[in-house]
Amino acid sequence: MDWNFPRIPAYSRLIKISSLVAFTLTWLADLSALRVSPDRFGSPTTWLPVLVTGPLIVLAVLSTFRSPVLAKRVIGVVTLSLAVTAWSLFDRPDLAWWGALETCGLLFLVIRTTAHGWRPATAAAYTTVLGAAVLALPLRTESWSTFGAGGYVLTVALAVSVAVGCAVRALEFRRERAVHDVRQAERLALARDLHDLIAHHMTGIIVQANAGLTIQATAPDKVASILRNIVLAGTETLESTRRLVYVLREDDHAALRPGDLLIELADLVSAHSAAGSDDTPAQLDVTAAARAARLSPEAELSAQRLVREALTNVRRHAPGARTTVRLDVDTAWLYVTVTNTAPSGKAAHTGGRGGFGLLGLRERVEALDGSLRAGPVPHGGWQVEAALPLAPVAGPPGDQPSPG
Incomplete structure (x- = not known):
């Protein structure tokens, strides 16, 4: 597991600022203790934990794009800390303290190591060596009373750090399972939709074939047009079948039929x-090219799902915001964009899926070789945009042009 801060920018900044303030105050406490030492620079073991090992271990806790992998950082930190501890056994420091900043850095690194997405045996091994470095810190003092009290406090702090790391690891495991379940459910829902659409097309093919058999003796000139319609419907069915990865049909799932996308979207916007008692105006903006475009049935259903989910999120998180649903096309792609302004009221935190709705939409759109983007826009609004293929393209998905 890597440490993923909440996606709300304000929370992310608050966590980072709080961590920096905590480490800074701890370091100032170490510097104050070093300042009152009678011979602060007499022995290297006196100032090394305050000026060298402490800051380096804190840097190892923090992650940047240039930081080594966590395993290398853990090995380096343990080696550095145990080396200073071993040195202190032969050259006792003048300060009867082993460094608060180094201690906090090691304990935070224990939490990170325990919560990391390694195998349990690997995480336990790295946590054990870090724990040994933490419990060895009181050996730097000459006082047995300080060693006993410090060992007791560090043992409790180490146990709390391991428990916190295990809790974070369990939460991350649950989150990954939830993400997997959402993706799997969306794939199965897409499979059911495609199954219903294929059944609809096959019914039409059978009806037209029976009609051709009926009129071939009385009106043979009309059989050619019926055959062309059968070829077109069969081609669409084969392309839809190509996208079907899993097939699963629940007993209580109602059959779906392709409808008019513009009518469905107009109903959703209306x-x-x-909905509700607050003022939540919305409008549907469809270009002339989008009105004349020929869409695949699965693209129509995905566009409906995207608009429905986006409007639901607007009502939940941005009450009173003005919303615009826009449809546009180019040579190969349908662009569906839902944009809302900043909310005029306070959002009602009613719980829910915790952002898994957009995750399921992305799974559905990418299954159709499309793309989906969601994020904030200037002036405090939010935008969800998807690019869907106008019609299924034969061959591998990479053969069609990328969305602009």
Whole structure:
């Protein structure tokens, strides 16, 4: 597991600022203790934990794009700390303290190591060596009373750090399972939708074939047009089948039929504007090219799902915001964009799936070889944009042009 701060920028900044303030105050306490020492620079073991090992271990806790992997940082930190401890056994420091900043850095690194996504045996091994470095810190003092009290306090702090790391590891495991379940559910939902659409096309093919058999003796000139329609419907069915990865049908799942996308989106926008007691105006903006475009049935269903999920998120998280649903096309792609302004009221935190709705939408859109983007826009609003293929393209997905 890597440390992923919450996606809310304010929370991320608060966590980072709080951590920096805590480490800075701890370091100032170490510097104050070093300042009152009668011979602060007499022995290297006096100032090394305050000026060298402590800051270096804190830097090892923090992650940057240039930081080594966590395993190398743990090995380096343990080696450095145990080397200073061993040196202190032969050259006792003048200060009866082993360094608060180094201690905090080691304990935070224990939390990170325990929570990391290694195998349990690997995480336990790295946590054990870090724990040994923590419990060896009181050996730097000459006082047995300080060694006993410090060992007791460090043992409790180490146990709390391991417990926190295990809790974070369990939460991350649950989050990964939830993400996997959402993706799997969305794939199965897409498979059911495609199954229903294929059944619809096959029904039409059978009806047209029976009609051709009926009129071939009385009106043979009309059989050619029926055959062309059968070829077109069969091609669309084969392309939809190519995208079907899993097939699963629940007993209580109602059959789906392709409808008019513009009518469905107009109904969704109207229902959004009429929902609730607050003022949540919304409008549908469709270009002339989008009105004349020929869409695959699975792209229509995905566009409906995207608009429905985006409008639901606006009502939940941005009450009173003005929303615009826009449809546009180019030569190969349908662009569906839902943009809302900053909310005028306080969002109601009603819980829910915790952001898994957009994750499921991304899974559905990418299954159709499309792309989805979601993020903030200037002036405090939010935008969800998806690019969907206008019609299925034969061959591998990479053969079609990328969305602009």
